[in-house]
Amino acid sequence: MQLQIVLFASDWGSGRGGINAFNRDFAIGLAQVGQPQIKVFCAVPRPTGEAIASAESSGVSLIPVEPDAHGLPAPDAGGAAAKWLQDNCGSDQVDVWVGHDIKTGFVALKAAEDLGGSAALIHHMRYLSYENISGGHGVAAGDKDRNQRELFSQGGAVFGVGTELQQSARELSGRDANLLVPGFPQEFKINDASDSQLRVVVAGRFDLESEPLKQSRLAAEALGAAVFKSANLLPALEYPELVIMGVDAGRIEEGELEKIASERARRRIAVVPTPFDSSGREVVKQLARSNLAILPSIREGFGLVGWEAIGCEVPLVLGDATGIKRFIDDQLGGAGTGCFSSVHISGMDHEADVEAMADAVIKVAKNIPKARRDAQSLRNQLKSQLGCNWGTAATDFLRALARQGLSVPLEKELAGSRANAATPTAPVDARSRVRDRYPRCAELDLSAGQGSASGLLNLIVELRFGATEIEVDGVGVVIGIRRATLEVKPTHGRIRGERLGDRPERTPGISARAGGIWEITSAAGDEVLAGKVLGDEALCLIESPPNTPADASVEVLAAKTDVACTFAEIDAEEIDITTKKVLGVFLKSAVFDSRSGHVVLSSAYVGPDNDAK
Numbered sequence: 001m002q003l004q005i006v007l008f009a010s011d012w013g014s015g016r017g018g019i020n021a022f023n024r025d026f027a028i029g030l031a032q033v034g035q036p037q038i039k040v041f042c043a044v045p046r047p048t049g050e051a052i053a054s055a056e057s058s059g060v061s062l063i064p065v066e067p068d069a070h071g072l073p074a075p076d077a078g079g080a081a082a083k084w085l086q087d088n089c090g091s092d093q094v095d096v097w098v099g100h101d102i103k104t105g106f107v108a109l110k111a112a113e114d115l116g117g118s119a120a121l122i123h124h125m126r127y128l129s130y131e132n133i134s135g136g137h138g139v140a141a142g143d144k145d146r147n148q149r150e151l152f153s154q155g156g157a158v159f160g161v162g163t164e165l166q167q168s169a170r171e172l173s174g175r176d177a178n179l180l181v182p183g184f185p186q187e188f189k190i191n192d193a194s195d196s197q198l199r200v201v202v203a204g205r206f207d208l209e210s211e212p213l214k215q216s217r218l219a220a221e222a223l224g225a226a227v228f229k230s231a232n233l234l235p236a237l238e239y240p241e242l243v244i245m246g247v248d249a250g251r252i253e254e255g256e257l258e259k260i261a262s263e264r265a266r267r268r269i270a271v272v273p274t275p276f277d278s279s280g281r282e283v284v285k286q287l288a289r290s291n292l293a294i295l296p297s298i299r300e301g302f303g304l305v306g307w308e309a310i311g312c313e314v315p316l317v318l319g320d321a322t323g324i325k326r327f328i329d330d331q332l333g334g335a336g337t338g339c340f341s342s343v344h345i346s347g348m349d350h351e352a353d354v355e356a357m358a359d360a361v362i363k364v365a366k367n368i369p370k371a372r373r374d375a376q377s378l379r380n381q382l383k384s385q386l387g388c389n390w391g392t393a394a395t396d397f398l399r400a401l402a403r404q405g406l407s408v409p410l411e412k413e414l415a416g417s418r419a420n421a422a423t424p425t426a427p428v429d430a431r432s433r434v435r436d437r438y439p440r441c442a443e444l445d446l447s448a449g450q451g452s453a454s455g456l457l458n459l460i461v462e463l464r465f466g467a468t469e470i471e472v473d474g475v476g477v478v479i480g481i482r483r484a485t486l487e488v489k490p491t492h493g494r495i496r497g498e499r500l501g502d503r504p505e506r507t508p509g510i511s512a513r514a515g516g517i518w519e520i521t522s523a524a525g526d527e528v529l530a531g532k533v534l535g536d537e538a539l540c541l542i543e544s545p546p547n548t549p550a551d552a553s554v555e556v557l558a559a560k561t562d563v564a565c566t567f568a569e570i571d572a573e574e575i576d577i578t579t580k581k582v583l584g585v586f587l588k589s590a591v592f593d594s595r596s597g598h599v600v601l602s603s604a605y606v607g608p609d610n611d612a613k
Contacts, residue, residue, distance in 0.1 A: 003038045003409055005030060005096045006081050006111070008073045008104035012044050012051040012062055014277070016071065017205060018304045019100045019124050022161070024055075025183060029390030030397070031059030033546045037409035038398075039089075043073055043081045073104055078111025096120055096401065102144065105151045112156065118406055119156030120397070122180065123148075123169040130299040133213050133347065148172050157404050159397065162302040163330045164323040178400040182304060183390035184311025184379070185284045191313040191375075193291040195368045198236045198361075201290045201314070203245040203283045203305045204297070205276060215296040215319075215345070216244055220257040220271060222294070222357035224264025226365065229358060236365040240269055243286055247273035264354070287312035291372060292364050295322060296357065298347045302327070311388065313379050315371035316340040317360040332381050335514045339378035373596065380489060381515030387494035391545030434604040437591060440468035441481055442556050444602035449538065457542040457550040459488065459606065462535030463520075467528065467566075470586070479586055480528035483562040485598065486518040486539075490552045491607065493544030500539045509533065516540075528564050551607020557598040 007027050014021035023042065031040040040060050044051070045067035055062045063084045065077040074080075082092040094117045099108030101124045112119040127148065131141035152158055152173035159178045160166030169177035193199055200223060206216040223242050230237045244257055251257065251273065258271040277283060283305065287293060293309035295318035300306075302323035309316050310324075318324065320342040328336040341360040345353050364371040382388050402408040436443055442465055449458040467480040488495065501512035508523040510533070518539070522529055544550040563586065591600040 002036075003034070003095045003407075004041070004085070004091075004093060005034075005038060005098060006041045006043055006063070006078075006085075006094050007098040007100075008043050008077060008107050009100065010045060010067075010072045010103065012042060012047055012055055019103055022122075022124070022182060022304065023100060025186070025390045026393060026397075027055075027060045028058040029183065029392075029394035029545075033391045033394045033548070034398070034409070035059060035547060041081070041085070043077050045071060045073055073107050075107060075110060077107050078115055081111070082115050093117075095406065098122065100124060102147045102151055109151070109154055109156060118401070118404075120401065121152060121156050121158050123152065123158065123160045123165045123172070123177070125301045126165065126168045129301065130213055133298055157401055159400070161304075162323045162327040164326045165301045168301070178396070180393055180397065181386050181388060182302075182307055183393055184383070184388045185287075185308050186390070187281065187284055188288055188312045191288055191290075191372070193289055193314075193372070195291070195372070196235060197238075198240040198292060198365050198368070199290045200240065200242045200292045200294060200361075201245065201283075201286045201309070202242070202294045202296065203286070204295075206244065206246050206251070207248040208251070212347070213298055215298060215347075216247065216257060217260060218345070218350075218353055218357060219244065219294045219296040220261040221264045221354045222296075222361055223271075224261040224269060225354050225358035226361040227265035227267070227269055230362060230365065234362070234365050236368055237362070240365075242269070242271045243290075244271065244273045245283060245286065246276040249275065283308060284312060287314050290314050291368050292317065292361065294357070294361075295319065295324075296345070297322065298345050300324070310340075310375070310379055310382065313372065313375045315364050315368075315375045317357065317364070318342055319345040321345070328378070328382070331385055332514050336378055336381055339374040339381075377515065377596075380487075384488065384490060384495050384516030385514065387490070387492075387543075387545075389492060389545065391492065391548055392494060392543075395545050434602065436602045438468065438586075438601055440466050441479065442466075442484065442558075442601035444554065444556055444604050445535075446554060446604045446606040448550075448606050457493075457544070457552070457606075458538040459540050459542055459552060459554075460535065460537075461486065461488075461539045461554060462532070463556065463602075464532045465529035467530070478566040480530070480564045480566070481558050481562060481601070482521070482528055482564045483558065484520045484529065484601065485557045485596075486520060486534075487555045487557065488516040488518075488540060488542075488552055489554075490516070490542050490544070490550075492548045493542050493550060495540045496543045497541045500534075500537055512540075528566075549607055551605065553605045554603065555593065555600055556602040557593055557596060558601055559596075559598050563599070 009020050009023040010016045011020045013024050027040055027042050041063050042060055043063040043065045047062045052062045063081045065080045066074045068074045086092040096118050097108040097111040098120045099105035100122050105121045108119045127141055127144035149172050158169045158173050159180045160169040161180050166177050166179045202219045204214050206214055227237050257273050261271045262268045293314045293316050295303050295306040297319055300322040306318050306324045325342050343356045343360050398408045434444055445462040447460045467478045469478050499512040501507050501510040501518055504511045509521045511519045542552055
């Protein structure tokens with residue numbers, strides 16, 4: 001059986017805003033996880049040949065439809081899509097019509113009603129929350145709110161982007177709503193920003209009409225104020241750079257943002273406003289070279305640009321009324337919210353808003369390496385908990401449709417995704433690459449068992465600790481590890497279900513933490529680790545999207561203070577001095593984890609037998 005899905009959007013890409021950027025990446029995710037059982041189409045008004053070719057290369061077929069007066073798919077776009085499918089594919093059957101909020105949601109509902117199939121509606125914004133923040137738009141805000149209530153109450157599967165919009169979708173529809181978690185930018189590889197010079201990115205749609213909400217001026221003034229307040233005492237703020245992406249042409253020509261930033265700084269600073277990037281790829285390129293992203297909006301239902309910054313390991317400062325903050329708090333608690341800065345933006349007391357934002361900028365500038373480690377930690381925590389890739393978002397979408405009775409080809413494959421991780425079954429075709437940097441102190445090995453469905457991996461980590469003897473200045477010393485941290489990083493998927501160490505009373509000395517972290521101590525809690533501590537049970541279950549290899553990397557880390565030295569014969573007054581010398585020798589060739597500053601004791605990879613890693 002083949003499932004056919006048609007999504008409606010006003011453009012292929014981000015040429016007309018964030019919803020279209022979401023739609024493109026989400027459609028590609030659906031195509032990747034669904035092939036060959038699922039065929040994905042996107043109906044857009046008069047797509048260019050370049051757009052058609054780009055979509056086709058990613059497994060999505062674009063269907064040309066006529067626009068309405070606002071450039072959105074016309075109300076009868078469903079009929080036009082069905083005719084195109086009949087002419088080009090031999091069948092006009094569509095199983096799922098996907099609409100994005102009130103932009104294209106009514107078109108999807110009409111198509112499902114007139115032509116058959118199910119409607120799926122994705123909630124991207126709550127107009128009542130911010131449409132009239134600047135005043136004078138009360139009628140429009142009220143009309144849009146009524147339209148949203150009408151749309152989401154009519155039927156179909158309902159989804160919200162992030163937990164705040166999920167809750168909003170429940171309230172608008174009067175029924176349950178499903179959570180969608182966007183993917184991080186797939187093209188991001190590494191953040192190579194400097195640690196010595198602050199480089200800031202702000203991105204959005206910054207025209208004059210949206211300025212009271214989006215606040216590009218606040219970001220520019222905050223950087224200027226931070227430069228002035230630092231009084232040339234912070235090297236990172238001596239020559240900062242600020243790129244503001246998405247500024248309309250008139251504001252760029254006037255040099256408005258450069259002027260207000262320099263006035264606040266009391267000197268000229270480098271501010272570069274640029275037009276909106278219709279491809280959406282330039283934002284990721286800029287983020288990958290930056291060490292601070294600012295999301296200065298007073299209100300955001302989610303905040304996709306901030307999410308992309310997290311995905312690119314960029315330290316983030318944002319308004320505290322942003323959906324991302326609530327989402328991270330809901331998912332990770334303080335372990336997540338402690339990795340970025342949120343600022344209360346009143347929108348009324350401008351000076352207070354500038355000062356608060358400037359203080360957050362200075363906090364990053366004081367210790368860029370720490371801010372970058374926090375950003376890396378936040379990304380890794382989110383990935384291990386949620387996957388944060390578009391394939392996982394697509395899988396969650398399809399599973400939600402199956403729960404509502406739609407026959408989805410993938411569901412058999414996905415059925416066991418929440419299986420207990422402590423029950424390994426048949427081994428999978430995988431191998432582990434292990435590097436023990438101190439083999440006598442820590443010895444690591446990985447293996448994997450197939451979960452109850454393909455795409456599921458029961459990760460088995462065998463870990464032993466020991467001691468090594470060295471001699472320093474004629475003094476013999478035994479070195480061991482008091483406490484270690486184990487970190488699991490799925491490459492494509494996420495960690496699901498119960499983990500070994502979730503109930504520490506059953507596994508003394510092993511405790512599971514957020515972000516794919518396990519803390520390991522002796523059962524007594526204060527002794528040097530010795531012997532086998534892991535390997536009798538599976539550590540966790542890793543779920544990867546269909547058609548994506550299940551794999552993961554593992555690191556065993558220790559803080560410098562957790563390296564224990566035991567001396568055979570030495571005077572008490574010489575212990576501290578000799579200990580420092582011993583640690584100097586032991587750590588001379590150490591590899592350090594840049595995020596935590598801990599020593600890497602062992603590292604390993606388990607996955608398909610290829611050379612991709």
